[in-house]
Amino acid sequence: MALPRLVPPAVVDPAQTGALRAEVRAYLAEQLAAGTFTPCVDAWLTQWDEDFTAGLAARGWLGMTVPIEYGGHGRSFVERFVVTEELLAAGAPVAAHWIADRQIVPALLKYGTEAQKLHFLPRIARGECFFGIGMSEPDSGSDLASVRTRAHRVEGGWSLSGTKVWTSGAHLAHAFIVLARTAPVDPAHRHAGLSQFIVDLPGPGVEIRPIISMNGAHHFNEVILDQAFVPDDMVFGEIGDGWQQVTSELSFERSGPERFLSTFVLLAATTENMAAQRISRDASLGRLVARIAGLHQMSAAVAAGLQRHDPADIPAAVVKVLGTTTEGDIADFADLHAGGDSQYADLVRAAVDQRPGFTLRGGTNEVLRGVIARGLGLR
Ligand SMILES: Cc1cc2nc3c(=O)[nH]c(=O)nc-3n(C[C@H](O)[C@H](O)[C@H](O)COP(=O)(O)OP(=O)(O)OC[C@H]3O[C@@H](n4cnc5c(N)ncnc54)[C@H](O)[C@@H]3O)c2cc1C
Numbered sequence: 056m057a058l059p060r061l062v063p064p065a066v067v068d069p070a071q072t073g074a075l076r077a078e079v080r081a082y083l084a085e086q087l088a089a090g091t092f093t094p095c096v097d098a099w100l101t102q103w104d105e106d107f108t109a110g111l112a113a114r115g116w117l118g119m120t121v122p123i124e125y126g127g128h129g130r131s132f133v134e135r136f137v138v139t140e141e142l143l144a145a146g147a148p149v150a151a152h153w154i155a156d157r158q159i160v161p162a163l164l165k166y167g168t169e170a171q172k173l174h175f176l177p178r179i180a181r182g183e184c185f186f187g188i189g190m191s192e193p194d195s196g197s198d199l200a201s202v203r204t205r206a207h208r209v210e211g212g213w214s215l216s217g218t219k220v221w222t223s224g225a226h227l228a229h230a231f232i233v234l235a236r237t238a239p240v241d242p243a244h245r246h247a248g249l250s251q252f253i254v255d256l257p258g259p260g261v262e263i264r265p266i267i268s269m270n271g272a273h274h275f276n277e278v279i280l281d282q283a284f285v286p287d288d289m290v291f292g293e294i295g296d297g298w299q300q301v302t303s304e305l306s307f308e309r310s311g312p313e314r315f316l317s318t319f320v321l322l323a324a325t326t327e328n329m330a331a332q333r334i335s336r337d338a339s340l341g342r343l344v345a346r347i348a349g350l351h352q353m354s355a356a357v358a359a360g361l362q363r364h365d366p367a368d369i370p371a372a373v374v375k376v377l378g379t380t381t382e383g384d385i386a387d388f389a390d391l392h393a394g395g396d397s398q399y400a401d402l403v404r405a406a407v408d409q410r411p412g413f414t415l416r417g418g419t420n421e422v423l424r425g426v427i428a429r430g431l432g433l434r
Contacts, residue, residue, distance in 0.1 A: 061430055062370040065352040066359040072137045079141040082114065087145070094146030094320045096386075096405040099313045100416075101274055102148030103227055108182040111142075111149070117156050118180025121164070126177025136358035140312040140351070146320035150224065150274070155179045155186040158307040159232065161361075166292035166300055171253070187231035187256065188308075189219040189278065190301065196221075197422045199234060199301065200245040204280060206235040206252060212286040213237075215252060215260075218279050221416075225263050225276040228256050233280070234297050249297030253289040260284060270408045302368065308417050310357040310371035315350040315378030317413060318385040321402045322347065325389050334394035343388060346381045350374065369430035372423040379413040380420065386410045 069076075086092060086107075095102050111117055119135040121127020139157075142149050160179060163172055178184035195201045204217025215235055225231060230253050238248030257263060260283030266275035292300045322343060328334045357370045386406035393403055414420045428434045 061373045062353045063356045063360045065356050075134055076137050076141060079138050083145045092148050096321055096402055097317045097409040098146045099143060099149050099153045100223060101150060103150040104148035105151050107148045108151040112182030117152055117182050121160055121176050121180050125172050127180045132358045132362040136355055143312050143316035144319050151185050152182055154188060155184060157311060158304050159186045161307050162304045170288060185228040187222050187225045187228040189222060189231040189233035191221045193218055193220050197419055202234055202236060204235040206237045212284055215280045215283045215285055220277045222276045222278050223274050225256055225278050230255050232291055234301055237294055246298035250294045251291040251297045251300055252285045253291050254283060254285055306367035306371045309375040310354060310367055312354050314375045315347060315381055317382045318406045321389050321406045322385045324399050324402055328399060334392045339388055343385055350378050372426040376420050376423045382413045383410045
């Protein structure tokens with residue numbers, strides 16, 4: 056029996072995107088020479104730099120896929136892929152705009168009202184509006200249908216109460232999209248009765264409590280909603296369609312180059328150290344480089360699929376499982392072969408610290424293997 060194709064065929068045509076890639080590389084080299092940033096591991100989650108974001112916005116590298124009438128640049132997903140891949144490979148500080156640019160843009164374009172698009176999209180493209188994701192709760196991560204945050208109908212809008220957790224960047228973002236229950240659980244249709252809301256950060260009835268990571272960093276938060284009022288015009292999509300909307304958002308969240316390049320700067324530094332014989336030679340390094348090369352092709356193929364509006368949940372799951380596992384293996388490899396200077400040791404330490412999150416955030420590998428099994432017709 057022939058297995059179905061899980062990821063579309065590779066597509067990036069260097070003739071079409073080569074000039075753009077060279078332009079981004081030249082800009083990053085300039086910024087690096089000017090000392091604007093220090094390359095970091097996992098910079099898309101941990102390095103929040105609004106000035107750097109503003110610089111990218113000025114060059115038209117934010118809101119690239121947003122139509123021009125909404126203040127964007129009307130470019131393709133493949134072009135956005137090229138720009139984001141270069142930023143990630145350089146370990147540039149892109150956390151401020153990452154969530155807004157990656158998944159809020161396509162979600163707004165698909166489900167937002169005209170007023171929401173006109174309000175948020177130009178600000179996102181200008182690097183002036185940052186978003187968080189309010190899906191997970193203390194007892195609800197993989198099984199999002201079990202969220203307990205409730206939204207009750209009130210005069211002119213909705214009143215939200217509940218607790219969101221692991222909310223990256225909530226203390227710095229302007230808003231987050233909250234998944235809440237708007238109808239009681241129907242055991243026969245657990246995914247029904249969920250809805251999404253755009254909630255201001257900070258805002259009345261919204262308390263943001265920091266969660267400090269074991270390395271002392273603050274990017275996570277717990278966000279307590281206590282009768283937070285959301286006006287009708289900030290309902291996101293249709294009431295009751297939250298599950299379908301969230302799953303379509305996850306395709307954008309899971310397939311991008313940040314799912315295999317979080318430790319790329321460490322891989323590059325390891326290669327340099329090995330070439331300079333500051334660490335001992337090992338054939339496993341070649342395997343890691345080969346895996347990254349394959350993931351580049353697969354992730355680019357998904358970007359082209361998104362451009363065609365193909366369903367992307369299964370290919371995105373494949374890229375995320377293979378990519379995040381590779382990111383972690385790079386951290387482990389560098390940790391085992393440690394050596395080099397203190398800058399290198401910092402990269403290794405950061406990669407080892409961040410490693411547990413790679414295969415958890417955006418859906419765990421176990422859960423994604425279930426998605427892939429469904430794609431193969433095995434469940
Ligand atoms: C760095 C980082 C950033 C994050 N940022 C955000 C954010 O901004 N917003 C947000 O909403 N969330 C965020 N999260 C939360 C993340 O989405 C959840 O951690 C993730 O979905 C897993 O949920 P959980 O932690 O509740 O684990 P659980 O769902 O409780 O899972 C625990 C274990 O059980 C396994 N498991 C669960 N269900 C199954 C199943 N059906 N089959 C097999 N195994 C299963 C899991 O694989 C895991 O190993 C972030 C997480 C991390 C690590």
